[in-house]
Amino acid sequence: MKNLETNYPNTWCPGCGNFGILQAFKSIIDDKNKTVIVTDIGCNSKIADYINVNSFYSLHGRPIPTASGIKMANQKLDVVVFTGDGGSLNEGISHLIHAAKKNSDITVILHNNRLFALTTGQYTASSPKGFKGKSTPQGNFEEPLNTLELMMASKASFIARTYSSKIDHMKKIINEAINHKGFSFVEILQPCVSFLNNIQFYNERVYEIDEPKSIEESIKLIKEWNYNGDSKIPLGIFYREKRVCFEEEINKIANV
Amino acid sequence: MKDFTILVGGQAGQGSRKAGLIIAKIFNQMGYNIFIHEDYQSLIKGGHNFSIVRVSEKEFLTHRNNLDFILALDNETFLKHENKLNKKGLIIFNSKKTKTEKGIGLDIDQMVKDLSCPLIMGNIAMISSFAKSVGVEWSILEKVLKNELNREIEKNLLIAKKAYSETNQFIKIEKLKTKKSNLLTGNEAIALGAVDAGLEIYSAYPMTPATSILHYLADNSKKFKVSVSQAENEISAINFVIGSSYAGKRSMTATSGGGFALMTEGISLGAQAEVPVLVVNSQRSGPATGVPTYGGQSDLLFSLASGHGDFVRFVASPGDANEAYYLSGVLLNLAWKYQSPTILLTDKELSESTFEFNPEKKNKKEKELLWDKKGEYKRYSQSKNGISPLAFPGTSAVVKSTSYEHDEKGLSAEDSDLVVLMQNKRLRKFEEMKKEIDKLEAVKVYGNKKSNKAIICWGSVKGSAKEAVEELGIKLIQPLFLQPFPIKQMKKALKGVNKLISVECNSTGQLAEVLKGQGIKVDKQILKYDMRPFTSEDLVLKLKKI
Numbered sequence: 137m138k139n140l141e142t143n144y145p146n147t148w149c150p151g152c153g154n155f156g157i158l159q160a161f162k163s164i165i166d167d168k169n170k171t172v173i174v175t176d177i178g179c180n181s182k183i184a185d186y187i188n189v190n191s192f193y194s195l196h197g198r199p200i201p202t203a204s205g206i207k208m209a210n211q212k213l214d215v216v217v218f219t220g221d222g223g224s225l226n227e228g229i230s231h232l233i234h235a236a237k238k239n240s241d242i243t244v245i246l247h248n249n250r251l252f253a254l255t256t257g258q259y260t261a262s263s264p265k266g267f268k269g270k271s272t273p274q275g276n277f278e279e280p281l282n283t284l285e286l287m288m289a290s291k292a293s294f295i296a297r298t299y300s301s302k303i304d305h306m307k308k309i310i311n312e313a314i315n316h317k318g319f320s321f322v323e324i325l326q327p328c329v330s331f332l333n334n335i336q337f338y339n340e341r342v343y344e345i346d347e348p349k350s351i352e353e354s355i356k357l358i359k360e361w362n363y364n365g366d367s368k369i370p371l372g373i374f375y376r377e378k379r380v381c382f383e384e385e386i387n388k389i390a391n392v
Numbered sequence: 393m394k395d396f397t398i399l400v401g402g403q404a405g406q407g408s409r410k411a412g413l414i415i416a417k418i419f420n421q422m423g424y425n426i427f428i429h430e431d432y433q434s435l436i437k438g439g440h441n442f443s444i445v446r447v448s449e450k451e452f453l454t455h456r457n458n459l460d461f462i463l464a465l466d467n468e469t470f471l472k473h474e475n476k477l478n479k480k481g482l483i484i485f486n487s488k489k490t491k492t493e494k495g496i497g498l499d500i501d502q503m504v505k506d507l508s509c510p511l512i513m514g515n516i517a518m519i520s521s522f523a524k525s526v527g528v529e530w531s532i533l534e535k536v537l538k539n540e541l542n543r544e545i546e547k548n549l550l551i552a553k554k555a556y557s558e559t560n561q562f563i564k565i566e567k568l569k570t571k572k573s574n575l576l577t578g579n580e581a582i583a584l585g586a587v588d589a590g591l592e593i594y595s596a597y598p599m600t601p602a603t604s605i606l607h608y609l610a611d612n613s614k615k616f617k618v619s620v621s622q623a624e625n626e627i628s629a630i631n632f633v634i635g636s637s638y639a640g641k642r643s644m645t646a647t648s649g650g651g652f653a654l655m656t657e658g659i660s661l662g663a664q665a666e667v668p669v670l671v672v673n674s675q676r677s678g679p680a681t682g683v684p685t686y687g688g689q690s691d692l693l694f695s696l697a698s699g700h701g702d703f704v705r706f707v708a709s710p711g712d713a714n715e716a717y718y719l720s721g722v723l724l725n726l727a728w729k730y731q732s733p734t735i736l737l738t739d740k741e742l743s744e745s746t747f748e749f750n751p752e753k754k755n756k757k758e759k760e761l762l763w764d765k766k767g768e769y770k771r772y773s774q775s776k777n778g779i780s781p782l783a784f785p786g787t788s789a790v791v792k793s794t795s796y797e798h799d800e801k802g803l804s805a806e807d808s809d810l811v812v813l814m815q816n817k818r819l820r821k822f823e824e825m826k827k828e829i830d831k832l833e834a835v836k837v838y839g840n841k842k843s844n845k846a847i848i849c850w851g852s853v854k855g856s857a858k859e860a861v862e863e864l865g866i867k868l869i870q871p872l873f874l875q876p877f878p879i880k881q882m883k884k885a886l887k888g889v890n891k892l893i894s895v896e897c898n899s900t901g902q903l904a905e906v907l908k909g910q911g912i913k914v915d916k917q918i919l920k921y922d923m924r925p926f927t928s929e930d931l932v933l934k935l936k937k938i
Contacts, residue, residue, distance in 0.1 A: 139507060142801075142803060144803050144804075168790070169785075169786060169787065169788060170785075170786055172636070172639075172785045173507040177795070178819075182804075184792070184794065184804075185804050187802050188790055189790060190785035190789075190790055190791045190792065191791075191792045191793070191794075191802070192635065192638055192792075192793045192794070192795055193666075193792075193793070193794035193795055193802075193804070194631065194661075194795060195631065195661050196658055197659075198627065198628075198657075198658075198661075201623065201627070201628040201632040202631075202632065202634060202635035202638075203634065203635060203639075204632055205593070205595070205631065205632035205633055205636040205637075205639070205643070206635040206636065206637055206638060206639040206785070207633075208593055208619055208621070208632070208641075209592075209593060209635070209636040209637075209638075209639035209640060209641035209643075210639045210640065210641075210784075210785070210786050213639065213785055216699075230624055230625060230628070231624065231627075231628055232626035233624075234623075234628070237846040239826025249664055330747045334431050344580065354542065370834075382621070383619075386619050386620065387619050387620045389613050389614060389619075389620075390613045390614060390617055390618055390619040390620065391614050391617060391620060392592070392617050
């Protein structure tokens, strides 16, 4: 039996979507020794304390370069980043874009709760327009980023979206992402029960897609929901391609 | 005493730097000691760049003000430097660009045209003409050109032959019978020093004057077995190498002041997570963008305090290429011994100048403390000396490293007793680091060791200072390590000194400030902040006035 428990007291809010993500991830770990999780700072990143696998609890915004460095050092490891919209769409967005472009052979799981939660509710690049946070009491006037569109433009070789209330869907998607050779990006829509509880909004709109067969179809599905509007919200794998990986190529040059 | 100085200048893109290197290699072949100082502007084409090559029978580490030869690829070189030419000096110039009665005018444009060669090859004509005029044998010139040029060798040799045959010999510089040594820039020595101490992964973002470490390692990735990559910014670079070290590979990054500022959060992370990492900070003038392709020593206090939080990091500063090699190896080994960030603090003058390279001994990888694989692995296990055995992911250990304060296993900790317990563990480690300094060669003394008058300097100033003290018969003290401060060795070096003069390339006297903190009073300060290095002549003049 793999012992994945740390017995560390869990401090997520009751009903938080993170519990589902933790459960889904634990269930798909097949080789504990070769798994490394690299986390940001924020509610999502507390997962490092809650799961007994190799972990590097990185700085805010920086888990992605840390993860690439780990992969460069040992290509046999499965390196999985847990980050949030605050960590990787705000503080560390450059690292997200460049790791995708390099096709760094890591998996990035972005818990998108669409605000800074641990700092008690400020807007991020993913917050809905009009969001009233503590730094925007009159309402956020910026348009939210379409995360998947950003990843498509950044040349991510695997792009997927899932939802924290759908455990089986998360398991399937995360497993596919980890098995993908190259940069895999998984956005998990995750309601924040304390500051932005959009469970009902998501429940009414999400639907599962079949994997698109053309890039045109991928782009169409990625654009279906603009993170503001009232449209349906597609879940699933939107795009996948085979491309040379950053760490493998660099290590090849060094002949290591 | 055979000791002469050659300046090669031209616009960026005319190949003056390459010409300087070829001239240096010619005299290196003839058994002379070499130093090359590089001066260039922040532009790609045009402007005014020059190399000063000093060639001498004696051992030395710096260039001089007065020139024996000038090779002027353009007229600006002639206008700017002609006044520094010694009375018996010789100038070789492009006769289409410069009008003067003295020296040798070469119509290099025509020469290049006649042989249908690209204009840049004019520098080869000038080198060749110079070589002939000082009596360098054709065979030596030919050998060096073949070694140094990697494109269109035949055409270059054709030009060289023509210029050689069309020039008269003026003097004869004799060959010496001394042993030839390698020529290396400070940055190359830093890279090599780390490679010999087990470097495996390098990541960096380009920034003058640290960039040539990236170039050198990328060029030699296969030979050195180092995985070399360019990061999207310095923050990425340091977090990347921290990741690599966590996973068990020896890693390094390098930058200059501005990039180092961005890296400081990573240095702090290294201290908290206890991850080994070597960071090279090659100083250039600041604040901010400053004068980007010129030097200075303005980051000492910044480096000593780099990274938020309460911790000690090793900071060492080499004074020449041999020390750069030695210290980068020592610092990489110390990073792994103490699981801590270490900082190699250098500057433009050391990074980009070319030196004789003949280290006393080869660096080697010293083994780090590894987990004995007994019982449950705890990344931050308590120990007497504060050092916890290392294990890496991919083995039977669960390795939890973290930027948070943590317990022994690496799980986050906020409890007041636990926080103190873990800080005490690191404090014990810092005590060991202080003891380590006493075991290393951390302070060097040169010149007249009995003199009661001494100058104290750090980093590349050593070159000019060493030559100046030898001329004046006084003492020179050079701390190699600046944190932890080698107080015991410093006190020993200061014995018998009643007049202490600090020499630094900054405007606020940062070393003097550090010394003050150690209870050491500096009587006089010589400070230079025009972003150019001291020459020994400058220093002798200033010291004579004190």
